[in-house]
Amino acid sequence: MCDGAVVSAPVQQLPARSRPGRLWPTVGACTLLTVGAVLAGTAVSAGRRPAPEDSLVPGPLPAEVLWLLLAVTVVGVVVAVLATGWSVPLAWRSRAGVAWLVVLVLGAVAGVIDAAGVAINAPLASGPPIPVFHWLFTFLPAVFGAVVSRAPSGRGRCAAALGTGVVTLPLLAMTWALSGVGPAPDRLADVVWLTVPLGVVPLAIAALMAGGMGPGKSPEAEPPKA
Numbered sequence: 001m002c003d004g005a006v007v008s009a010p011v012q013q014l015p016a017r018s019r020p021g022r023l024w025p026t027v028g029a030c031t032l033l034t035v036g037a038v039l040a041g042t043a044v045s046a047g048r049r050p051a052p053e054d055s056l057v058p059g060p061l062p063a064e065v066l067w068l069l070l071a072v073t074v075v076g077v078v079v080a081v082l083a084t085g086w087s088v089p090l091a092w093r094s095r096a097g098v099a100w101l102v103v104l105v106l107g108a109v110a111g112v113i114d115a116a117g118v119a120i121n122a123p124l125a126s127g128p129p130i131p132v133f134h135w136l137f138t139f140l141p142a143v144f145g146a147v148v149s150r151a152p153s154g155r156g157r158c159a160a161a162l163g164t165g166v167v168t169l170p171l172l173a174m175t176w177a178l179s180g181v182g183p184a185p186d187r188l189a190d191v192v193w194l195t196v197p198l199g200v201v202p203l204a205i206a207a208l209m210a211g212g213m214g215p216g217k218s219p220e221a222e223p224p225k226a
Contacts, residue, residue: 022086022087022155022159023155023158023162025082025159026162026165029080030166030203033075034169037072038173038191041174041176041177041191042191044065044068044178045122045177045178045182045184045187046184048123048181050181058123058124061119065116065178066116069171072170073111076170076171077105079166080164081101084166087159087160087163090151099149100145100160102148103141103148104167107164107168108171111168114134114137115174115178119178119179134175135201137172138168138203138206139202141164142168142202142203142207142210143210145161146206147213154211157210157211157213158207158210165203168199168203169195172198176191176194177191
C-alpha cells in the first residue's frame with residue numbers, strides 16, 4: 001500500500017430498471033383500461049332489467065357484475081404496477097414501494113365498493129347517483145401515491161400519481177356505466193360526461209400538483225454507509 005494514497009469508496013450506481021420521467025406508460029394504460037371498462041360496463045348494464053315498480057329492496061349483486069369488477073381491478077393493479085415501475089424508480093420491497101402499493105389497493109377497494117353499491121341499486125334508481133364526493137376517488141389516491149413514492153423528480157412524482165389512476169379511473173367510469181339498466185342509446189355519452197369532470201380532471205390536477213411538490217428522497221439514492 002503506497003503512502004499518501006487516497007482510497008475512495010466506490011460510487012454506487014442505480015440499476016436501470018425504469019425510465020424515470022416517462023409519462024406515456026401510465027397515461028396510455030389509464031386511457032385503454034378506462035375505455036375498456038366503459039364499454040364492458042355499458043354492455044353488462046344493457047342486459048339487466050329494471051326492478052318491478054312495487055319493489056323497494058335491491059337484489060343481490062349480479063354475478064356478471066361482480067366478476068367484471070374483479071377482473072377490472074386485478075388487471076388494473078397489475079398494469080398499474082408495470083406501467084408505474086417503468087416510469088418511477090421504485091423498489092417494490094422498499095418502504096416507498098410498499099406504501100405506494102397500499103395506496104393503490106386502498107383506492108381500488110374504495111372504487112369497487114362504490115361501483116358495487118351503485119350496481120346493486122341500479123334496477124331501483126331512475127338515473128345515475130348524484131355525484132358529491134366522487135371526484136375524490138381519483139384525486140386522493142393520486143396525491144397520496146405521489147407523496148409516498150418519494151420520487152426524486154417532478155415527472156417521476158407525476159407518473160406515480162397517474163399510476164394510481166390506472167385503477168381508480170376505470171373503476172369510476174364503470175360506476176357510471178353500471179348506474180343504469182336496460183338498453184339506453186345515450187348511456188355512453190352520459191358516462192363520458194360524468195367521467196371527464198369527476199375523474200379525469202381531478203386526476204390531472206393531482207398529477208400537476210405532484211409535479212410541483214418538493215423533491216423526494218429515494219431510498220436507492222442514499223450513499224453507502226462506511
